[in-house]
Amino acid sequence: GLGRFGVYYNENAATEVTLESRFRLIVTGTAESDNGLSFGAQIRYQSNEHRDGYGAPQGNAAFNTPRFWVSTNGFTVSVGQVLGAIENMPGMYTGSIGLTGLSYRNVVYNFGADAYTSGSTGSQGVDVIYSSGAWGVHLSHSWDGSGNAGRGFDRTAVHGSYSTGQYTFAVGFQDSDNAGDTEWAATATGTWGNFTGTLAYADNDGNAKYGIAGDYQVGAATFIRGYVNHDEGLGASGDENYGIGFQHRLGGGTFLEGGVASLGGATSTTVADLGLRFSF
Amino acid sequence: GLGRFGVYYNENAATEVTLESRFRLIVTGTAESDNGLSFGAQIRYQSNEHRDGYGAPQGNAAFNTPRFWVSTNGFTVSVGQVLGAIENMPGMYTGSIGLTGLSYRNVVYNFGADAYTSGSTGSQGVDVIYSSGAWGVHLSHSWDGSGNAGRGFDRTAVHGSYSTGQYTFAVGFQDSDNAGDTEWAATATGTWGNFTGTLAYADNDGNAKYGIAGDYQVGAATFIRGYVNHDEGLGASGDENYGIGFQHRLGGGTFLEGGVASLGGATSTTVADLGLRFSF
Amino acid sequence: GLGRFGVYYNENAATEVTLESRFRLIVTGTAESDNGLSFGAQIRYQSNEHRDGYGAPQGNAAFNTPRFWVSTNGFTVSVGQVLGAIENMPGMYTGSIGLTGLSYRNVVYNFGADAYTSGSTGSQGVDVIYSSGAWGVHLSHSWDGSGNAGRGFDRTAVHGSYSTGQYTFAVGFQDSDNAGDTEWAATATGTWGNFTGTLAYADNDGNAKYGIAGDYQVGAATFIRGYVNHDEGLGASGDENYGIGFQHRLGGGTFLEGGVASLGGATSTTVADLGLRFSF
Structure with a gap:
């Protein structure tokens, strides 16, 4: 699990500086059959600042929906809460900053696809993941029914990735009727010594979002991360x-983290955390 | 704990085939006093397909009510959630099939008595269990009040069992004012090599249910299980x-399981799982 | 964690004798940085008699709000659920009796200050704790906002303590606008062989509560505890x-506990447990 605590600043909030904290407990059960199949199941408990499992309003702090998997030789089938093929493209999270991610505006697909979440219900469906040497494929599918009943749309997504030396390329496609969902996305990630940089592009239901993000190790234990991108879907004409x-x-698994970000839109906002x- | 996932088929359901999954986490705390008393307490978290602890409707996925016990020399007193004397008769669950139990129609007492449940509240009360050599006695009691307040009825049940060589006999009685509750039940279980068979009878508030169930080990790691019974309470005149x-x-504690069952009634249904x- | 079960008697209740039980599970995550900072986070699950995490009414049984801390060399900073400076004064809980505490009337500050609770939300804020040799200081602060939003008042409390040989003295002050909250409190605790006694005084928003409490070890494994106090806030003119x-x-960490107490007030009540x- 993890614990984190600090302060969060939002330029446009009524209370600009607030206490930020999160407790996450990961419960994983595993077993292995005699013929080498690995079985697993996982639930996660998450509680943010001053959230508990008591009283109304609900949705405060609780265990999420479980995920089950069986894997062998680089091949994994997962049922329950969907991991998501677009969410898990290599390079998608390059440039994630701060203690909290600061709204994760570095992620170009804008969460217009199924994604695993520790702090909520997620989507129910199936993932099929295969990797062999330099190649990787991830297929995910969730549908209207079986836990997503009444959602009104199906999502099928796939990504393929290829690594060669210092470069990793990935491209993903999604078939979804949900307004705003990502159509396709592509990432190109390269590593030069202590620096990793990613070019990323996503077509989010007609609105392109593209940019560059990088992680740089400046010292033995210190990393600088950042990103710049343009999103056609922000404000009147993109931002x-x-x-x-x-x-x-x-x-010992302990970190000091902080960041500052400018979130574009009709009303731009500066946020920061530490x-x-x-x-x- | 356990994890399970697969598909469930119901001939008469709107969606005949659905994803089925369950995550169960068992948390047990124990201690032992210097004079040999064993103390224990247990809670269980259970989540079925796409159920979490968040949001409405509640009742989705959560910890059940705790059970506490203290035991010594084959004598156990348990308070909190009731185990149930009829539920725990030897042979009562012979012939349980499939991944999910397929509605557990093999169980002749039709759950017309207190029974421990991982996925809900159960009844609050007391169990007293004693076993010595071939004999076993189990008394359970729950009453209107103390957690069951407003339930409107008390339940007191007792079973006795006796084992001799390859045979085990058990008979249980219950005093309850609740409509449909089991009056008495009896089981006779025998083992012949790889085969275990049980004859079971229950008087469920005037409706007799009786049948035969068996477990057969057909190979080093493969078991076949089945049952046939008649229930006077099904449909107009029994089924x-x-x-x-x-x-x-x-x-390694991993299983492939499946089954098919015909559930009698005014409208018979075929269900299956894998x-x-x-x-x- | 802990488990406890027994019977509770209340002279004035509709059902005088009830089953009492509690299950508490403590989940603590810790880490230590290379420079010796200790990080920790804790949540607690608590369930009383026949309480579960399912269904309405909510507030039955659940994890409380998390607490996070970082400490080094006797200095601890804690955020999240507040521990409380008045609650944690040395000697404040001397004379706690029975299985359940029997309403903890021995505690002179009458819970008119922030206090950590395993079975509810508590207050969100900050604790700063420092101890060095014989001296100890504890500062706690919670405010209207950041999880306590809408509470309508801030609380700042501090206590200092000093130990010399067999005596420990503590005095605490609180600044709060909440009606009934403790203004200040003082305790003096002394130990003579097997006996520990505490004189305690609290000014609870103008009503003084003062008394004496003691713990006495009468045998190798047996303790007698008791208290007498006067509270000006009880009934018309104090009781x-x-x-x-x-x-x-x-x-082995197992206990047999019981007690009897007379709780003063307009209608005095005798309660007991075992x-x-x-x-x-």
């Missing part, structure tokens, strides 16, 4: 998002 | 239930 | 509370 953050590793995080 | 299933043990299960 | 209880240690408790 930019950009942000920069740092992570300092204190050892705090401590640790995994256990 | 039959029957089913057959298999379990293949994959080792899937993977593992314990952790 | 007395008194109680006595015992704890017998069965070894039961088993164990920690795991």
Whole structure:
């Protein structure tokens, strides 16, 4: 699991500075059959600042929906809460900054696809994942029914990835009737010494979002991360998002993290955070 | 705990085939005093397909009510959620089939008595269990009040069992004012090599249910199970239930399971399931 | 965690004798940085008699709000659910009796300050704790906002304590606009062989509460505890509370506990309990 706590600043909020905290507990059960099949199941409990499992309003803090998987030789079938093929494209999260991610505007697909979530219900469906050497394929599918009943749309997504030396390329497609959902996305990630950079593009139901993001290790335990991108879907005629953050590793799974980002839109907002995080 | 996932088929459902999954986490705390008393307490978290602890409707996925016990020398007193004397008669669950139990129509007492449940509240009360050599006695009591307040009825049940060589006999009685509750039940279980068979009878508030159930080990890791019974309470003048299933043990606490059953009644239904299960 | 179960008697209740039980599960995650900072986070699950996480009414049984801390060299900063400076004064809980605490009338500050709770939400805020040799200081602060939004008042409390040989003295102050909240409190605790006694005084928004409480070890594994105090806030012109209880240690973290107390007020009530408790 993880714990994190710190302060969060939002230029446009009524209370600009607030306490930010999160407790996540990951419960994983595993078993292995004699013929080498690995079975697993996982639930996650998550509680943000001053959230508990008591009283109304509900939705405060609880275990999410479980995910089950069986895997062998690089091949994994997962049922229950969907991981999501677009969400899991290599390079999609390059440039994630701060203690909280600061709205994760570095992620070009704008969460217009199924994605695993620790703090909510997610979508129910199936993932099929295969990797062999330099190649990887991830197929995900969720449908209207079986836990998503009444959602009104199906989602089928697939990504393929290929790594060669210092470069990794990935392209993903999604078939969905949901307004705003991502049509396709592509990432190109390269590593040069201590620097990893990603060019990313997504077609989010007709609105292109594209940009560059990078992670740079500046010292033995210190990382600088940042991104700049343009989203045609922001404001009247598109706008930019950009942000920069740092992570300092204190050892033993403990981190000091912070960042600042400009979130574009009809009303641009500057947000920032700073705090401590640790995994256990 | 356990994880299981697979597909469930119901001939008469709007969507005949659905994804089926369950995650169960068992949390047990124990302690032992210097004079040999064993103390224990247990809660269980259960989540079925796409159920979480968030949002409405509640009742989705959560921890059940705790049970506490203290035991010594074959004598156990349990308070909190009731185990149930009729539920725990030897042989009562012979012939349980499939991944999900397929409605457990093999169980002749039709759940007309207190029974421990991982996925709900159960009844609050007391169990007293004693076993010595070939004899076993189980008394359970729950009453209107103390957590069952407003339920409107008390339940007191007792069973006695006796084992001799390859045979086990059990008989149980219940005093309850609740309509439909079991009056008494009896089971006779025998084992012949790889085969275990049970004759079971229950008087469910005037409606007799009786039948035969069996478990047969057909190979090193494969079991066939089945049952046939008649229930006077089904349909206008009684009907039959029957089913057959298999379990293949994959080792390491992993199982491939499936079954098919005909559930009698005014409208008979055929149900089936197939899937993977593992314990952790 | 802990488990406890027994019977509870209340002279004035409709059902005088009820089953009492509690299950508490403590989940703690910790990490330590290379420079010696200790990080921690904790949530607690609590379920009382026949309480579960399912269905309405909510507030039955669940995880409380998390607490996060980082500490080094006797200095601790804690965010999330507040521990409370008045609650944690040395000697404040001397004389706690029985299986359940029997309403904890021995605690002179009458819970008119922030206090950590396993079975509810508590207050969100910050604690700063420092101890060095004989001296200890604890500062706590919670405010209207950041999880307590709408509460309508801030609370700032501090206590200092000093130990010298067999005596410990503590004094605490609180600034709060909440009606009934404690203004200040003081405790003096002394130990003579097997006996520990505490004189305690609290000014609860103008109503003084003061008394004496003691713990006495009468045998190798048996303790007698009791208290007498006067509370100006009870009834028309003040009334007395008194109680006595015992704890017998069965070894291995198991206990037999019971007590009886007279709770003063316009209508005085006698309550009593008896039961088993164990920690795991």
